[in-house]
Amino acid sequence: xxxxxxxxxxxxxxxxxxxxxxxxxxxxxxxxxxxxxxxxxxxxxxxxxxxxxxxxxxxxxxxxxxxxxxxxxxxxxxxxxxxxxxxxxxxxxxxxxxxxxxxxxxxxxxxxxxxxxxxxxxxxxxxxxxxxxxxxxxxxxxxxxxxxxxxxxxxxxxxxxxxxxxxxxxxxxxxxxxxxxxxxxxxxxxxxxxxxxxxxxxxxxxxx
Numbered sequence: 001x002x003x004x005x006x007x008x009x010x011x012x013x014x015x016x017x018x019x020x021x022x023x024x025x026x027x028x029x030x031x032x033x034x035x036x037x038x039x040x041x042x043x044x045x046x047x048x049x050x051x052x053x054x055x056x057x058x059x060x061x062x063x064x065x066x067x068x069x070x071x072x073x074x075x076x077x078x079x080x081x082x083x084x085x086x087x088x089x090x091x092x093x094x095x096x097x098x099x100x101x102x103x104x105x106x107x108x109x110x111x112x113x114x115x116x117x118x119x120x121x122x123x124x125x126x127x128x129x130x131x132x133x134x135x136x137x138x139x140x141x142x143x144x145x146x147x148x149x150x151x152x153x154x155x156x157x158x159x160x161x162x163x164x165x166x167x168x169x170x171x172x173x174x175x176x177x178x179x180x181x182x183x184x185x186x187x188x189x190x191x192x193x194x195x196x197x198x199x200x201x202x203x204x205x206x207x208x
Contacts, residue, residue: 007080040145046121047161048149053085066108067116129199137182146177148205
């Protein structure tokens with residue numbers, strides 16, 4: 001009950017902040033004008049996480065979404081906030097409950113849900129694509145939807161990733177890259193090439 005109340009308060013405060021923001025888009029994928037019918041794997045760096053659920057709710061209301069939340073106590077609150085924004089929470093991470101989370105993400109994608117992933121989360125290294133999202137793309141055959149979120153003004157936390165919180169009335173610039181396909185691989189070297197290819201796409205969009 002306490003977690004539910006905290007989540008409701010948190011989502012209410014966040015919506016109040018987000019409604020003051022101005023949004024600009026660089027939609028290289030064309031998803032805003034012609035949304036793809038297939039479910040996508042959203043990919044963005046962990047320090048850009050905060051606004052993602054609101055972005056999904058406001059700009060993609062016709063799509064169903066799911067997102068990762070860790071199995072920690074903090075993850076319980078984050079999971080409840082994710083649900084408050086209309087997304088399906090999936091518990092787990094690359095460091096804890098990873099195999100189960102991978103199965104749940106595949107199930108959500110197979111059910112027609114977009115799945116949001118921070119490929120350098122939950123513990124980094126920052127701006128490094130961990131293998132989970134590449135494995136998921138190979139398991140599902142789904143396309144990765146790389147994006148970058150930047151604020152004209154923000155606070156940066158003293159965390160491992162420099163987590164960003166936009167200041168009121170800031171401008172949010174969101175860049176959507178072309179949809180990215182991950183090929184099936186049979187060797188570790190080929191898998192690493194696919195991982196590096198996705199990492200390169202995300203880094204070219206910007207690292208902060």
